[in-house]
Amino acid sequence: MSLSRRDILKASLAAAALGSVDAYANTSKEPNATHHVLAADLPKKSKNHPRVVVVGGGWAGLSFAKELKINVPKADVILVEQRFEFMSCPMSNLWLVDKVQLDYLVHDYLQAARENDYTYFQASASGIDKKNKLLLTSNGAIEYDYLVLAPGIDYDYDLWTKGDKTLENRLRNEYPAAFMPGSEHMTLKKKIHNFKGGTFVLTVPRGNYRCLPAPYERACLIADFFKTNGIKGKVLLLDEHEGITIKDHGFSTAFKELYKDYIQYEPNSIIEHIDLEKKIVTTEFDEFHFDDAAFYPPIRAGRLIEHLGLAKDTIYNRKEANIDIFTYEAKGKENKNIFVCGDARPMGFSKSGNTANTEGKNVAREVAARILGKKHAWESPVTVCISDISFNPERGIFIHSEYAFNKKTNQFEFATPVTDEVWKGEEGLNNAKSVYGWAESMYADMFQGGFTKSYIPKSGQKKQ
Ligand SMILES: Cc1cc2nc3c(=O)[nH]c(=O)nc-3n(C[C@H](O)[C@H](O)[C@H](O)COP(=O)(O)OP(=O)(O)OC[C@H]3O[C@@H](n4cnc5c(N)ncnc54)[C@H](O)[C@@H]3O)c2cc1C
Structure with a gap:
């Protein structure tokens, strides 16, 4: 889908409003396409370095960006995130009742980008010119070869408020x-x-x-x-x-x-x-x-997905991403090399940080394989979810599992569920300790350089 004159005008006005003098020279062959969209303040895309742009610096987007650089070091990876700093939802319930400080939740995008050799670009994504492979953002247009969208969720109040x-x-x-x-x-x-x-x-x-x-x-x-x-x-x-x-x-x-x-x-x-x-x-x-x-x-995918014409109603929610459920690529020929992952996905995986983190890495390996001309087989995301139950004493419960596709029901299901829901006694105390180990390993994985192993709680290896 290429831009309509109305979209082009809107983008141009947005660009003008930013007061920039840096105009993007339009290469569109479309008749009457006269847009001069502000170019993002970024180095020009190089022919020798495939540019991979990821929208959304949440659990999926951060993990994607890091993993892609690990697999294709020569790739030019740009993380477009509207926020100026990261704030974690996981562990936020503990912060609400003063168990952890705010700085336990807040992390530094610049550090993540520096230590993992990609670019953090603060901007809100608002459109795509698919023909010219341009992502339009509040801070200018960015050329891409591959585009990954991980905008998380939005609320769907309409079901209540009609x-x-x-x-x-x-x-x-x-x-x-x-x-x-x-x-x-x-x-x-x-x-x-x-x-x-x-x-x-x-x-x-x-x-x-x-x-x-x-x-x-x-x-x-x-x-x-x-x-x-x-x-x-x-x-x-x-x-x-x-x-x-x-x-x-x-x-x-x-x-x-x-x-x-x-x-x-x-x-x-x-x-x-x-x-x-x-x-x-x-x-x-x-x-x-x-x-x-x-x-x-109720929730839906981040609005960007609908705005870009990539949303569909699913069996679970309204307006989630319309993607191939194994490759994560958006459906439709015109959407080649555009992917969606994280909570915006339509599959019935747990909408959780650990799931988004492992999925972001899987999708990075899919994109890396395409860049390198290789094949990538589907890998399961992993859900690890530890919940606190009480503070005096501090006790917790957990579940972790991978997924498998059930051809009969046409849906993904838990394949290897391990739970420990016994919060009384030693096990509950150990589970609560795991909450911090898990969160800290995840933050290290997303914000620091180097490899981090997946975190699996140690206690209570009980099959469901
Ligand atoms: C209270 C609470 C507790 C939780 N506890 C746990 C837990 O214990 N364990 C666990 O695994 N999970 C937990 N989760 C779930 C977890 O937070 C989410 O599943 C996870 O954040 C999903 O990752 P994501 O990358 O898909 O989305 P997000 O993390 O929401 O990231 C999306 C990002 O995209 C950005 N964005 C959106 N639109 C645009 C745009 N147009 N332009 C630029 N940027 C954009 C947003 O600003 C955001 O930073 C919890 C969630 C909550 C709310």
Whole structure:
């Protein structure tokens, strides 16, 4: 798909607004294509060094960039990320209740780029000129040979608000989900710390949502905080699913045995309406009053995917990437050498950091093989997910697994699941220690140079 005159005009205006004098000389053969798009302030693409541009400096994009350089050192890799620094969602539930400091979550894009020999380019990607192989960004157009999109998720409030943008806007601003890092987390932390008592609503959205265990872990840790600080409050966890979606035994026993008076768990709570004036959530079967809340709505792929015409509805969610599920290449001849990975993917893998990290590397090896004229066989992403259950003492549970494709159901399934959901006793204490080992090895893997081994928790090698 090449740019329409309207798109070109928009891009030109955006370029002009930036006040740059550096114009990209259009090479399009299209009649009437008169765009002079601002060129990004980057060295010119060289014929001898394939340029691979990756959009999104999250868990997938960072891992992709590093792994590609390892496999094709001569490649010119550019990581386009709209944020100025990285903030981790994993471990953020612990930060909400003061267990770790903010600098445990925040990391340096420049360090990642320096130590792994690629370029970090701060900009927001907004379009592609596929014919001329140009990525359009808020800081100019970037030429590419291969383009990888890893923009993560966006929220899909429409399923709740049914097009009421005023309500959606209030939910985003006043009751943010805190499932995308930054200000949402800051707001939620203040809410928890200023909570005077009553009912604090959290939600678990329908479909395949980002980080299956995180809403349950968050419920446990906020309940632990209320309990420890003598706050007369409870977490009301409204789950749009029939039951706990992962690590059921661990979470349900914790709800019953540790937080009987602090967590009210309500499965099958499909949300029909939220009245912010009366502070009432209406579900299919009930009405619930709340004093404060963080509403986590259903999710979709990052908007960029839809904007670029690469989205489709999936069996799990609306608007995820329309890609080949084994190679990650976008469908359609015109999308050759454009790939999507991370939480924006349509496959039913766990939408988690470890999964995105290993997948980013797999896709890097796919792209590397194409650059080097080799073949690459599909590799499974790996999910490793450790959740804290309590702090006094600190106890945790975990699951890790690879995936296999089931031809009968036409879906990916857990192939090698190992779980430890026994949080009582020694095992729970060891699992909690693993949380830090895992996070630190992941940060080292994404932000430091050199090789890092995949992290697998040591204790509780129990088959499911
Ligand atoms: C509370 C919480 C706890 C979690 N705990 C765990 C855990 O314990 N273990 C685990 O494995 N996972 C966990 N996760 C899940 C994990 O954070 C995500 O699955 C992971 O971040 C997905 O990686 P990604 O690269 O696909 O997306 P992201 O990490 O979200 O990265 C996407 C990046 O793309 C950028 N971007 C988007 N659009 C554009 C654009 N147009 N131009 C430029 N940049 C753009 C964004 O700014 C962002 O930096 C947790 C998540 C949450 C919210």
